[in-house]
Amino acid sequence: MQSRLLCFSGGPAARRVRLILQQVARGRLAAERQLQPEVRALHGLRGGYDSGDTVTIGDVSFKLKTPKSPELVPLNYMSDNLAQSVVQYLRWIMQKDLLGQDVFLIGPPGPLRRSIAMQYLELTKREVEYIALSRDTTETDLKQRREIRAGTAFYIDQCAVRAATEGRILVLEGLEKAERNVLPVLNNLLENREMQLEDGRFLMSAERYDKLLQEHTKTELDGWKIVRVSEDFRVIALGLPVPRYSGNPLDPPLRSRFQARDVYYLPFKDHLKLLYSVGSNVSAQRISQLLSFATTLCSQESSTLGLPDFPLDSLSAAVQILDSFPMMSVQAIIKWLYPYHILLGKEGRTAVEDALKRFELQDSESPLLPNRIKKVEQIHGSKTLQADVTVQIAEKEVKFQVPAGTRPLKLCSGSDAFIKTSSHKQLLAEMMQSHMVKDMCLIGGKGCGKTVIAKEFANMLGYNIEPVMLYQVK
Structure with missing residues (x-):
């Protein structure tokens, strides 16, 4: 959307238009004021809170529990300056968690989706089971692995089974990389919280297990090898949109198990504020030009030209270097992050260099290195x-x-x-x-x-x- 300057002369029509614009402006200010308490409530509860405390993001509250394995709770992902868009993502995940739903964060390549998931786990003191999926991932990596010790076969629980039985959050990264015959093994676990294991045990949802426990004893259920799936078990899946990016599209049955959210790059205003906090010795105009250039290379028009996405998440690292070396060339650092002179052909290099000229980032003389x-x-x-x-x-x-x-x-x-x-x-x-x-x-x-x-x-x-x-x- 382009910003334009509107000029009005006198008359009833102009007065009506001004009245409408005033109402729109008041509505935008009211909406911004409603968002601010979310940040204050979130920051007010960071740190050493105990079991029974409540974390609140806006109008959504989550009651904390003491983790059984504190070493599995992520640390050092939260920051004092969370972007408003990130707070909105955390609030949405908390809503789905309270409803007992699994979530799927989908977006362009980069660490933002994983960082949001880990920030939520750190905020709510939840234990994590993490697996990065690839073409080599098999059903054994998710359910159980068979080992032979002293001539005897043992089954070792893997990430999905451990998360289900211990009430942890299973983070599946790279959903688009998994082979089509791997993830369907999770279908029943995601939908009904049930799974048949190779060692003869059967995972059963907490609701059905508790109903059986009213009619049978715990010893009987253990004899039948029925294992209770914790009511705290959740799945957070991370993936790229296919077909824009290479990978396997998700099966419709598996896709329907998740509540999906598009996690795009940080909004320009939030990203600019973050870069300002990182580079105090770098001029605001220089940071704004650098971010504008990077955002341009991530636009739809640039992808139409065949240009790869600029790594926007690495801009904070570039600004940190500029903060320590303010005399350095910005174009040289851009080449470190985005080696277009190696990756692209003549037309691609010309397009990138034109963008550098447009945002006044091209070196007029030999760069300082x-x-x-x-x-x-x-x-x-x-x-x-x-x-x-x-x-x-x-x-x-x-x-x-x-x-x-x-x-x-x-x-x-x-x-x-x-x-x-x-x-x-x-x-x-x-x-x-x-x-x-x-x-x-x-x-x-x-x-x-x-x-x-x-x-x-x-x-x-x-x-x-x-x-x-x-x-x-x-």
């Missing part, structure tokens, strides 16, 4: 393993902290197999900047030295390396 790492020093007395790193950029030296490993730190490995060139020094300094806020991925041709650079980087920060060979399935 870090030259080399000057110092790497261990921080002693810290609760977490940290290192002080000093990087030279232009003629300035900037000092910042990064996570470190357990081994001694070495600025130079001294290996005869690796000779640092100026490009290697610059790459290692850029990797150190990325490591300050996020994980990284080195992209390059075969034999260009990616593994050697990774080992040198690990030696600098005292990390142990664990190689994992990946392959592409055709």
Whole structure:
């Protein structure tokens, strides 16, 4: 929707229009005032509350219970500055939880959906059973795994069975990646809270189990191998919309088991407020231009041109780097997040560069980038393993902290197999900047030295390396 300036002259018609606009404005202000108590009620109950306390989001309240396994309750997902849209998502999930319904959060790639699910679990002190689905996930990974010990076969309960019997929330991520013959095993568990297990036990809903318990003893039900499914058991599924993104579309019977909610990117206003709080040393205009550019690449018009979505959730990491290095080039950081010069063809690169020009983010001269790492020093007395790193950029030296490993730190490995060139020094300094806020991925041709650079980087920060060979399935 485009914003336009409306001008009215005198007359009865103009007065009527002004009256209508005043009523609309008052209605919008009243709606915003109604949303504010939700944030205050939510923030007022964060922290060390006990069993029997109540968490309230707006007009929805949830009574807390003491978790049996506190180590399974997510931590450090809640923040003091929750976006209003996130509060609305949490309120909706709480409504469905109170109704005993499973939910399906569907939206574009990124950590937002998982973060919302974990924030709700932390807020309500609920235990989680998490599984990331893939093409290799089988029925055994969800129900029971068979093990042989000393010549005897045992069945070990997996995530779905543990969540059902212990009253936990089962988080299924990547629903679109699972094979079509895997998820139907959950159909009856989702709809009727019932499931037949390989070891002979039968999971039964709490309501039916309690009715049977009125007519039979607990010993009889145990002899029949009937297990009660907890009334607190819920499922939160996370997935991408198919067919826009690649994956398997959901079967209609399975899809009908969930209450779905479209979790798109944060609204522009909420995202801008979040970035302002992260980058206090970055100008507001620069942050606004960066977010406008990223939002443009996630629009429907950009997807029509074949451009991949910009990772909007990683903008906070980019702003953190700019906050520590305000002299750095914005276009260079954009290339770290969105390597369009590698991923796209000529037309795609032209479209991205046109967007950079439109939002005044293109470098007019050679960009300022870090030259080399000057110092790497261990921080002693810290609760977490940290290192002080000093990087030279232009003629300035900037000092910042990064996570470190357990081994001694070495600025130079001294290996005869690796000779640092100026490009290697610059790459290692850029990797150190990325490591300050996020994980990284080195992209390059075969034999260009990616593994050697990774080992040198690990030696600098005292990390142990664990190689994992990946392959592409055709």
